[in-house]
Amino acid sequence: MISKRIVLHFPHRLVDQPIVYKLVKDYDLQFNILKAYVTPQEEGLMVLELVGEDDNFNKGIEYLGSCGVKIQPLSQDVIRNEAKCTDCGACVPICPTNALVIDPLTRKVHFYDNKCIACELCVKVCPPRAMEVHF
Amino acid sequence: MRTIKEINQKIKKGEAIVVTAEEVIELARKKGVKQAAREVDVVTTGTFGPMCSSGAYFNVGHCKPRIKIGGGTCLLNDVPAYTGFAAVDISLGATALPDDDPRNKVYPGEFKYGGGHVIQELVSGKDVRLEVTSYGTDCYPRKKLETYININDLNEAVLFNIRNCYQNYNVAVNLSDKIIYTYMGALKPRLGNANYCSAGQLSPLLKDPYYKTIGIGTKIFLGGGIGYVAWQGTQHNPKVPRKANGIPQAPAGTLAVIGDLKQMKPQWLVGTSMLGYGVTLIVGIGVAIPILDEETLKYAAVSDEEIYTQIIDYSQNYPQGIPGSLGEVNYAQLKSGNITIQGKDVPTGSLSSYSKAREIAEELRVWIKKGDFLLTEPVAPLPGAESDYTFKPMKEKPVNLQGGLS
Numbered sequence: 001m002i003s004k005r006i007v008l009h010f011p012h013r014l015v016d017q018p019i020v021y022k023l024v025k026d027y028d029l030q031f032n033i034l035k036a037y038v039t040p041q042e043e044g045l046m047v048l049e050l051v052g053e054d055d056n057f058n059k060g061i062e063y064l065g066s067c068g069v070k071i072q073p074l075s076q077d078v079i080r081n082e083a084k085c086t087d088c089g090a091c092v093p094i095c096p097t098n099a100l101v102i103d104p105l106t107r108k109v110h111f112y113d114n115k116c117i118a119c120e121l122c123v124k125v126c127p128p129r130a131m132e133v134h135f
Numbered sequence: 136m137r138t139i140k141e142i143n144q145k146i147k148k149g150e151a152i153v154v155t156a157e158e159v160i161e162l163a164r165k166k167g168v169k170q171a172a173r174e175v176d177v178v179t180t181g182t183f184g185p186m187c188s189s190g191a192y193f194n195v196g197h198c199k200p201r202i203k204i205g206g207g208t209c210l211l212n213d214v215p216a217y218t219g220f221a222a223v224d225i226s227l228g229a230t231a232l233p234d235d236d237p238r239n240k241v242y243p244g245e246f247k248y249g250g251g252h253v254i255q256e257l258v259s260g261k262d263v264r265l266e267v268t269s270y271g272t273d274c275y276p277r278k279k280l281e282t283y284i285n286i287n288d289l290n291e292a293v294l295f296n297i298r299n300c301y302q303n304y305n306v307a308v309n310l311s312d313k314i315i316y317t318y319m320g321a322l323k324p325r326l327g328n329a330n331y332c333s334a335g336q337l338s339p340l341l342k343d344p345y346y347k348t349i350g351i352g353t354k355i356f357l358g359g360g361i362g363y364v365a366w367q368g369t370q371h372n373p374k375v376p377r378k379a380n381g382i383p384q385a386p387a388g389t390l391a392v393i394g395d396l397k398q399m400k401p402q403w404l405v406g407t408s409m410l411g412y413g414v415t416l417i418v419g420i421g422v423a424i425p426i427l428d429e430e431t432l433k434y435a436a437v438s439d440e441e442i443y444t445q446i447i448d449y450s451q452n453y454p455q456g457i458p459g460s461l462g463e464v465n466y467a468q469l470k471s472g473n474i475t476i477q478g479k480d481v482p483t484g485s486l487s488s489y490s491k492a493r494e495i496a497e498e499l500r501v502w503i504k505k506g507d508f509l510l511t512e513p514v515a516p517l518p519g520a521e522s523d524y525t526f527k528p529m530k531e532k533p534v535n536l537q538g539g540l541s
Contacts, residue, residue, distance in 0.1 A: 086183065086405060086417060089485040090320045092472075093328035102472070107489040124245060125321045127185060127407040127417070127486065 002057040003049065005034070005074035005114070007135060008064065010044030019067060020046070027060035028052060034117045045135055047074060047118045075113035077134050078120075084130035085109065091122040091131065136428045142176045143509045151176040153423075153503045155496040156337045156435060163436035172432035177503055177510065180339040181356070181421040181495030184332050184487030185407050187318065188298035188369060189229040189416040191254050191396055194290040195265065197223055202277035207269030211253045211284075222275055227253060229406075229416035243316040243411025251416035252406030254294070257286045258358070259401040292396040294358055294404070298368035300420050302340030302388035303444050306331045306464060306483075308476060311450035316411025320486055322449055326476055329446065330484045334492035335466030336439045339422035340388045344381040344434055345520060346373070348424050350513025355392060356421030356499045359403035361508075362394025367517045372526035381434065384443050384463065388517065392420065403495070419491065421499040425510050439466035446476055456528065 010019070015038060023029045029052035036046040052060065064071055087108045091100045099115035100122060102108070122131045145151040152175050154162060159178045163171040193216075195204075201222065209216045209225050213233040216225040231250035238244050257263055262283040271278045286292050307319035307330045315322050320330045335341065343349045353364040368389025375385045403419030426432045445460035452459050464474050469483050502508035518524035 086488045087490040088184075088417075088488040090330065091484070093323070093330070093482040093484040094321060102485075104470075104472075107470075107493065124243075124410045127320075127409060127415075128405050129247075129408055 001051065002054055003051040004057075005047065005049050005117070007072045007074050007077050007118075008044075008046045008048060009070040009072075010046070011068055012042045014067060014069065015042065015044045017067075019064065019069065020048070022063065023050070023060045027056045027063065029056060029060050035119075049117075074116060074118055078113060078116050078118050079132050079134065080111045081130045081132055084128045085126075086128055086130075088127065091126055094121050094125045096121065136172060136426070137176065138427065139425050139510050139512050142425050145176055146503055146509055147506055149504070149506060151503060153177040153179060153500045155493070155500055156180045156342050156424075157493065157496070159432070159436050160336060160438045163432065168429055168433045168436065171436065172426055172429040175426045175432060178342065178424045178426060178432075178435040179421060179496040179499040179503070180334075180337055180342050180424060181419070181492040181497075181499065182300060182334040182338045182487060183403070183417060183419045183491035183495060184301075184334070185318075185409070185415045185417045186296060186299045186301075187230050187413075187415045189251070189254070189294070189296040189418055190227055191257075191292060191294050192224065192226040193292050195223050195225065195284055196288070196290055198277065198280060198282070200277045201275045202267055202280050203269050203272055203275035204267050207267055210264075210266040212248070212256070212263050213266075214248070214250050214253050229254065230413050232414060239411060244413075245410065246408045246412070246414045249406070249414025251414050254396070254416055255401050255404050255406040257292065258396060258399050258404050260286060286397055293393060294362070294396045294399060295365070295391075295393045296368075296418060297391050298370055298389045299392050299418055300339055300368065300390040300422075301333065301386055302338070302344070303383050303442070304332045304386050305445055305447040305453075306469065306474075307449045307453070308446055308461065308481065309450045310448045315450055316409070317449045318409055318412050318415070319449060320484060321410055326479050326481050328484055329469075329474055329476065329481045330486060331444070331466075331469045332486040333444070333466070334487055334489055335442050335470070336437065337489065337492040337496055339420065339424075340390070341382060341442055342435045342437065343422075343424050343431070344377070344383065344437075346388060346517040347431060347434075348427065348513070349390070349422055350516045352511055352514030353422065354508070354511040355394075356419070356495055356502070357392055357394040357399065358396070358419055359400030360394055360396075360398035362392050362420075364390050364513075365393040366391040367524075370526050371518060371524060373518055373520045373522065374525055377520065378441070378443060380437060380441055382437060382442050385445050390517075417488075419495050421495040423499055423503060423508065423510055439470060442466045446474075
């Protein structure tokens with residue numbers, strides 16, 4: 001089984017096509033939509049948690065690629081600017097998935113990007129604005 | 136036991152025993168206060184939290200022909216600076232905002248840039264745009280000026296924070312049904328989180344609760360450079376209730392601090408945006424406490440478990456000025472990540488960076504060990520718990536809005 005959080009960019013020509021449906025029907029993949037919208041450039045953006053058998057998962061990703069969907073792991077899109085972060089911990093109680101936690105010994109804030117669902121709540125709450133989203 | 140003069144002689148010889156405010160706790164536990172006081176000469180503290188009463192003043196030098204900024208208008212990267220001084224002296228506060236910032240018109244406002252950010256950029260050595268309009272005089276004929284300035288070219292650039300280094304602070308919570316945005320961060324509804332803002336056992340004034348060694352004139356680590364305690368800070372409030380160990384149970388003493396901005400570092404002066412509230416500046420401060428006797432060590436060895444503070448509702452009580460605490464917690468509980476309020480398990484968040492406070496205490500220790508930083512005798516004491524110095528609310532007097540004398 002593979003379970004990954006990925007960001008899909010749908011070009012304008014694909015926005016009206018039922019692509020995610022195919023992932024379920026043809027590749028037996030489970031999905032959880034974490035975020036979806038159409039950008040002002042009429043490009044579709046979707047953040048998905050995708051789960052399935054290894055073989056199916058890889059074929060599904062291949063299918064998405066063949067349609068022209070750009071795929072990226074979510075961890076590349078939500079990042080912490082280490083130079084800006086002061087490790088205060090203001091983000092910690094705001095994060096709904098405990099992706100931001102404070103280490104009890106070092107008192108430094110850890111960002112577990114595999115837990116992040118890109119809700120972006122931390123972005124504006126961070127006093128030095130160290131959390132960045134690059135979709 | 137020992138005097139500051141004796142400690143300084145040891146520092147010069149490289150023989151002083153310097154420990155951080157964390158290490159001294161462990162030492163006192165292991166060896167007892169008496170023995171620890173015999174061994175330790177200096178305890179270094181640190182804090183790194185946002186403080187809105189931070190600011191800086193500058194003398195930008197005279198241009199040709201001369202311009203009188205005093206009484207005119209002055210912008211630094213579009214952020215207004217105060218001009219009510221002589222011709223080329225200006226002052227900038229951390230919370231100042233560009234005139235065209237939407238503030239909270241689009242709620243909650245983002246407050247992306249303001250005085251705190253300008254101060255950080257200047258300290259980073261970046262050029263900042265100065266824009267002046269003035270009325271022109273016989274001796275200062277110029278009426279407009281637009282130029283880039285750099286901190287290295289200024290005559291004086293001085294950080295002057297009229298309140299800093301709070302001795303303890305509230306824990307902020309929200310009892311209402313909607314999220315609120317405060318200077319204590321975003322507070323989720325119905326006790327969704329509890330935010331605190333103190334370095335606790337590392338915080339300077341909590342380790343010298345009766346201001347026995349910290350006073351006016353004390354040399355400090357300020358923003359990565361050297362600074363001094365200039366005065367008691369605004370809202371200094373030494374008479375709040377204290378525990379048997381002498382530690383204030385609510386926000387108490389404060390310091391006004393001053394230092395040469397030119398030798399400070401941008402990682403210790405960080406411009407900050409508080410969502411829905413405004414702009415501020417995070418300031419790194421460290422104070423070295425001389426261990427003069429067993430008493431100063433006993434206070435310096437106080438730990439998070441022994442430092443208590445009040446839980447305050449920021450949806451109703453704080454904004455309306457209604458006194459009342461929802462309970463008392465200590466910093467060990469706050470740092471555990473969860474506290475219990477009204478039977479509810481509430482996650483905690485911190486606005487003050489403990490890991491940076493630790494770095495500051497460590498850096499100050501290195502300065503002292505290298506002999507670069509000698510301790511100072513205070514020139515005068517801060518008003519203490521026995522004084523009649525208090526923090527009063529405003530006395531409002533009705534004004535006849537129809538005009539004329541009432």
